[in-house]
Amino acid sequence: MKHSLPNKDTRFLYLEPYTFSVLAGNDVLIYNSLNGRVLEYRDSPSIAELLKKTEDAGGGFLAELRAEPLKPEISSLLSDLRENFCGDLVSFSGKNKPSIIRPKAVIKNYPPDKDSPSFSADDYLRNIYFFLNQDNNTVCTDYRFAINQFFCPVFNPQGYNEMQFETVFNTCSRYSGVSGMEINLSGSDITAYSEIKNVISRIHKLLLPVTFHLPLPCSDPDIVSRLLRIPKSRTSLYISFPDGPSALKNIRRNQVYIKKQHLVDLNFMIRSLDEYKIVTEFLQEKGKEKVFIFPYYDGNNSDFFKENVFLSRDEILALKPSQKQIYSRSLINEHLYGKIFILTDGEVFSNLNAGPIGNIHNQNMEDLVRHEIYHGQNWEMTRMKVSPCRECLYRLFCPPVGNYELFMKKFNFCDVL
């Protein structure tokens, strides 16, 4: 078909650089990341076709509008765009087509050139989690899937085993003092770890921030106050039911704990509404800890889990991500990126809901990070890569794919699709 050249009456539709459009078939969503306004058009092939052109770099991010009068739905789209500061029309000046710049999400020098001599794992690795022990005691057995949903406690059906603390030291000494790097020490219960005294006396020598993760109840509550005294450290307590809340009450009476409670995270792992009620009563006693309430999926509490983790369409739209968050989420998984997990036997994971990527006893960290960057699935697990989210109009709004979803192999924790 022969196309006529634009003339002075030709106008072009454009979207503002801070505006995002999402297409799913003939459905369209337009989001203004500055004022949070959302425009939604369902089953409108003409709007979908126009918006597609505004995302096309080859066409200068402009959608040509020649026909007069405009279709009613296009006129109404135009007034919506203007009213909400999302876009407008520009005219053909007679000589040159107007030019529009739409920013595109890119990470500078990423992925790095494989053969680059300047490639360093230190630039991409941010957090190493070491699991010092694992067990099949009562708490670990009751929370056997905890490791797939958060970081503690670690269940092992075969019973107790440990990692040598030297593994932590050998792995981390090359990162000593590296800014932005953190280490996490977790396990079934690190207060029962045979080398815990060694940990307490040496870990600060690595010159890295460290977070200790341990369940309550734990086998030696006195260790908690000793961990709290370690410089550049935080302690993250995972409160199990039924005995965790009373163990926490006891620990909260300790003088060191009272002094250092601002360095403590309390993670309540709740499985039911009754457990949630216990937490709310507990929260009446105000402390300075950071409190997190995690619904725990035990395989039998789908209804409770659905009620407390699933998001409704309105909740998703109320999230109003920033421009920066949208760019970042379209390239990487903010929850998973830069994290490496090492189990007691040295097996290394970029996510504990996927298979190992190697073993720290016979591979170095640099090669393992390289593997994740060039061949891994986890650090770049965006909503665009999972079904049904990749087809969903709200894919830019939803938080990054998380461990719950990876564990349950279900990515639409919502009432949308």
Ligand code: SF4
């Ligand atoms: S289907 Fe996926 S992207 Fe869409 S709303 Fe649900 S979770 Fe979000």
